[in-house]
Amino acid sequence: MTDEYERSAEFVDVMLAPPWAALGPPLSAALRGITGPVVDVGAGGGHGTRVIAEALPEAEIVAVEPSPALRSVLLSRVSESARLRDRVTVLPEHLLEATLPDRLGAVVAMNVLGHFDAAGRQAIWAMLADRLLPGGRAVLNLQPPAEPVAVPETRFADVRIGRRRYEGWGRAEPAGPDSIIWDMTYRTYDGDRPAGEVAAHYRWWVLDERRLKEELGEHGLALSPTGPAEAGMYVIERGGA
Numbered sequence: 001m002t003d004e005y006e007r008s009a010e011f012v013d014v015m016l017a018p019p020w021a022a023l024g025p026p027l028s029a030a031l032r033g034i035t036g037p038v039v040d041v042g043a044g045g046g047h048g049t050r051v052i053a054e055a056l057p058e059a060e061i062v063a064v065e066p067s068p069a070l071r072s073v074l075l076s077r078v079s080e081s082a083r084l085r086d087r088v089t090v091l092p093e094h095l096l097e098a099t100l101p102d103r104l105g106a107v108v109a110m111n112v113l114g115h116f117d118a119a120g121r122q123a124i125w126a127m128l129a130d131r132l133l134p135g136g137r138a139v140l141n142l143q144p145p146a147e148p149v150a151v152p153e154t155r156f157a158d159v160r161i162g163r164r165r166y167e168g169w170g171r172a173e174p175a176g177p178d179s180i181i182w183d184m185t186y187r188t189y190d191g192d193r194p195a196g197e198v199a200a201h202y203r204w205w206v207l208d209e210r211r212l213k214e215e216l217g218e219h220g221l222a223l224s225p226t227g228p229a230e231a232g233m234y235v236i237e238r239g240g241a
């Protein structure tokens with residue numbers, strides 16, 4: 001299977017650090033009271049894994065990350081911290097092919113749901129209905145756009161490291177009734193001088209709150225917003241209509 005993040009991984013992890021400054025506190029709050037195990041779906045380089053570990057200092061964490069490039073970042077981040085390497089297991093499979101604990105305290109799916117088509121989401125909701133412990137929950141976010149619309153070229157990241165600056169740009173085009181294709185460009189500058197450019201493309205399955213709620217309801221799961229509105233975060237628990 002190809003690694004969509006093979007060429008972009010060196011930029012993706014550093015560019016996800018600033019958004020995680022805002023996502024971390026609401027994720028910690030949403031996990032309050034969970035004992036584990038916790039699955040971090042598409043853990044990337046592990047920004048969220050670290051937040052989960054700090055929020056739940058006793059919980060076992062299973063971080064699922066199929067991209068070898070991003071998994072390298074994740075394993076390094078985990079192995080460098082005694083508090084992480086004792087209780088974080090990194091699995092290389094896609095979520096729906098991974099062997100997960102039978103019972104789950106929480107499932108965290110941040111910045112990842114768009115990688116799953118409708119059938120993939122159904123499989124995730126079935127897993128939650130089947131495996132979540134009493135009081136267990138999932139925490140995820142929806143990222144715009146919620147409809148398959150064109151998104152004009154936008155700079156979404158600007159990070160300076162040493163003498164270099166890394167800019168992340170993205171534009172999207174509709175690709176059928178439920179998905180878009182993101183065309184990403186990662187530009188490196190040395191001072192003002194362009195020093196490199198990497199392009200990457202991802203298919204992203206779009207979803208709005210109403211459809212998410214309907215899908216969850218079919219599995220007896222309930223959706224509620226959590227955190228600041230701009231974070232687009234939700235908690236999923238048992239008890240839907």
Ligand SMILES: C[S@@+](CC[C@H](N)C(=O)[O-])C[C@H]1O[C@@H](n2cnc3c(N)ncnc32)[C@H](O)[C@@H]1O
Pocket residue numbers: 005016041042043044045046047048064065066067070093094095096109110111112115
């Ligand atoms: C935008 S990154 C987000 C990483 C991390 N959750 C974060 O917010 O920092 C999306 C991640 O989802 C992973 N991913 C894509 N398809 C997946 C699947 N089927 N199962 C698990 N992870 C998947 C990618 O490899 C990538 O690491």
